[in-house]
Amino acid sequence: MLSGARKIVSACWRPVRRYVRMNRDDSADDDHRFSDDALLWSRDLERHFLGEFSFAVVQANEVIEDHSQVETGRAATFIGVYDGHGGPEASRFIADNLFVHLMRLARDxxxxxxxxxxxxxSATENGFLSLVRRTYAIxxxxxxxxxxxxxxxxxxxxLYVANLGDSRAVVGSLGHSKKIIAEQLTKEHNASVEEVxxxxxxxxxxxxxIVVxxxxxxxxxxxxxxxxxxGDAYLKRPEFSLxxxxxxxxxxxxxxxPVLTAEPSLSTRVLQPNDRFLIFASDGLWEHMTNEEAVEIVYNNPRAGSAKRLINKALKEAARKGHMRYEDLKKVDKGNRRCCHDxxxxxxxYLDHELLSEKIAVPxxxxxxFVDTTGPSKFSILQEKI
Structure with a gap:
């Protein structure tokens, strides 16, 4: 067994190339000892119109394929998680375009x-397929x-939710016994599911x-x-077959x-006072913990750094499965680290329902x-003249 463990560690291990971290969030919390992971980015606690939010990303691939965004508005908050595959181009395109399309439609x-x-x-899918069509030849x-x-x-x-693929949204709500309860808000479109x-x-x-x-x-x-x-045009349009x-x-x-579709699963939830927080995450988190474990971690710990805390828990579990120490996992470089986790x-x-009536101004x-860009939200499109 020890020999097998050594093989797994050897497969992941490469000399660590240190580089300047884009945003090292060193605010003090119980997990300060994990802050030396060069591939981990986080915003420990920020404000939105209905409370606060925590945001974190860890890279495993040579080029990160997860793109994501949080947009804060005067009376609305948008969360997007885009888990790319085959390369970062599609997830980056979604981050740059989907929310803009949504705001223009909401304005109109x-x-x-x-x-x-x-x-x-649908507009985002059509836009990316147009990009594929223009660049396919080269x-x-x-x-x-x-x-x-x-x-x-x-x-x-x-709350309005749409999902394509196997990322997951979960709400943590207080039950009658004041115990935190996890409720999954999304369906997963993955061939591992019998229904799919x-x-x-x-x-x-x-x-x-069709499934093998x-x-x-x-x-x-x-x-x-x-x-x-x-995206995945080669599985949707015969002219893009490789x-x-x-x-x-x-x-x-x-x-x-078409073998794949861009038809999302949709749901609407009127938020209730016992709904305490939402967790939006790519499948890289959920392959290492259950919904219940995630909401327990969030509920039983301070708000600051909660997203980073969930990632740290997932990384520790990934290290355990790989028969290696978490301290050693953190030294594995991007690209090579993909054999350990995604x-x-x-x-x-977080949902502070009393703020609905207070109308507190937030930026x-x-x-x-991960790319750590912060700028004015495109919620401003709502105020543009038609």
Whole structure:
């Protein structure tokens, strides 16, 4: 067993290349001892119109494929988690465009709804496929780049959520016994879920290889696990199919109809006084902890650094599974670290319901995770003249 542990550690271990961290958040909390992870970015506690939020991202890939944002408005808050695959281009495109589409639609309609979220996602998908079409001839691999997409917007006292892929939104609510309860708000579109496999088979009755078990994992066409995404044009449009020079993404027979879709799962929740916080996170978090474990950690610890605390817990579990010390995991460089864990994005949004009537002014800011950019929020589009 010790020999196996050494092999796993050896596979992950490489000399650590230190670089300047974009934002080292050194505010004091119980987890200050974890602040030396050069690949971990965090905002320990910021304000939004209905309370506070904590935001953190850790990188595993050579180029980070998770992009994310929190937008704070006068009476609304937007959270977006975009877990890319094949490259960062699709997740970056979503971060740059989806919220802008949503605000323009809300401005024109004067309100928020599930339909607006769906239409904003559709506009983003069409925009990225147009980018693929323009660049396919010089960079064909862009057809194999895609992203999961989890978004939520608190509009007044109502939460609207849309999801494509296997990121997850969870609400922590107080039950009758004052015990914190986890409720998952999103459906996961992943071939590991029996319901998803049945859906795919019913949509493709003439394709016996629509879902295939490969290396112990259910995959669509033997390639990808998620059934809904933005991008992945080669699995949606036959004109973007890739030839055998791209063996990882090559399908022997041209697709007859889209294998993946960009149709989101949608839900609406009128927030209740017992709803205490929301957790939005990419699947890199959930493969190392349950919904219940996550809400317990958030509820039983200080607000400051709660997102970072969840990531630290996931990393410690990843190290344990890899038969290595957490201190050693932190020394594994980006790229090599992917064999230990995925990029992980977490946003914890606290809900202080009494603020709904107080209308306390907060800065309208746009914060993008890990790249650590902060600027004016595009909620300002709502005030533009039509």
């Amino acid at each position: 309609g004067g309100t928020m709804s599930e339909d607006l979220l769906k239409n904003a996602i 960079k064909p691999v862009i057809a194999a780049i895609g992203s999961c997409c989890l978004v939520g917007i608190i509009w007044g006292g109502t 496999r049945q859906e795919l088979r019913s949509m493709h009755p003439d394709d016996s290889h 078990m490969k290396q112990g994992v259910w995959r669509i066409k033997g390639i990808i696990q998620v059934s809904r995404s933005i 030839d055998p020079s791209f063996p990882r993404f090559h399908i022997p027979e041209p697709i007859r109809r 990029d992980i994005t977490v946003a914890v949004v 309208e800011l746009s914060i993008q995770g």
